Amino acid sequence: MEPLPTGISVLDREFGGGIPSGSVVALKAEPASQSELILDRFSRVRECRYLTTVRSADAVEASLAPGDDGTIVRDATGDDPLATVLDAAAALPDGGTVVVDSVGPLEAGEGYGEFLSDLRRRVADAGGLVVLHALKAGAPDRNRIVTEQVADVVFDLRTTVTGTEIANRLVVPKFRGGAALEEPLKLKLTDSVSVDTSRDIA
Template identity: 55%
Template sequence: MSRLATGIDVLDRQLGGGIPAGSIVLLAADPASQSELFLHELTTTRGTLWLTTIRSEQAVTDALERNPGPTGSPTVRDVGGDAPLDTASSLVRDLPEGANLVIDVVDVLERSEGARYRKFLNDLQTHMVNTRGLTVLHGLKGETVPDNRDLTEHMADVVFDLDTKIDGSEIVNRLAVPKFRGGRALDETIKLRLAERVTVDTSRDIA
């Protein structure tokens, strides 16, 4: 089974070379975390379509340009208008072979009617398998998680759960991979340092 790199070397090594081609990944993270760095690194690996549902196209482009680490040159489209699910669906249908798709954030689409959102996910999954691409759905873990998040988690092939906590003067980021179709889920969390790049935090935990 071919694997697609995430752009984060340490994670790709842990996952046996990356994510299986054709997969949908849910990246669940706190709104105040640096989870966007994962998306920035992904854009360096392949051609990427970045669908933004909350920020404007210009805001996403500016954030990519300001990022001190490496980024690619994704095509950014704002789908957060009157019919976000329909707009996203039409753009997904035109994705070429082997491309990345980022939906940032998926929460807006998850607030669609359940049957319509389920159809969107099934169509997306079929397109990813047929084109051997990779989708990352960026979902927020705030206080108002959409009702359809359970559906997203069930349909996703891989779930990345980023937990960010402030411990005294230290910000601690731990990544869990509780679900991994086509591979082995990680037994332990990975302590990460989210700065210019996403790297492993080698500092020791003090009990």
């Protein structure tokens, strides 16, 4: 399986070039975090179908990086959001990326497990990736557990606030087809994504 870059250079180095094609990636994050910047990076490196289940398509397009012409944003808030996502995945260009932002409303639907299997197959057929934005909200329900179990790669963005800083650490506890990170990666998430090289003082 060809490694596909994430758009975050330090991760691509750690993962030997990127994430294996055909993979399902779950990005776990707090709703008030800057996790959308990570989605933006994923959407920039290849042609992308960006499915939004909460925000309007116009709002998503306005927030994407300027010149990001390879991303097509679609609204998945209609009567059958699962079908909307699957249709977008079926039309995915070779090596493309599907971003689902966020997966929570889809997890609430009937037939979610079957949907995930179908989504994985369609993305694998295109040799692409799917990124599921899995926002943390209270106790995980049954289908959130399904999301994490089916995912080949789990990114867990942990944001902590102290009196002097906001710290973002990316934990990668699961990586099928590769090596998970042995320790958290400290990121700077402002208007872009970079590695925080400042020294932690306990």
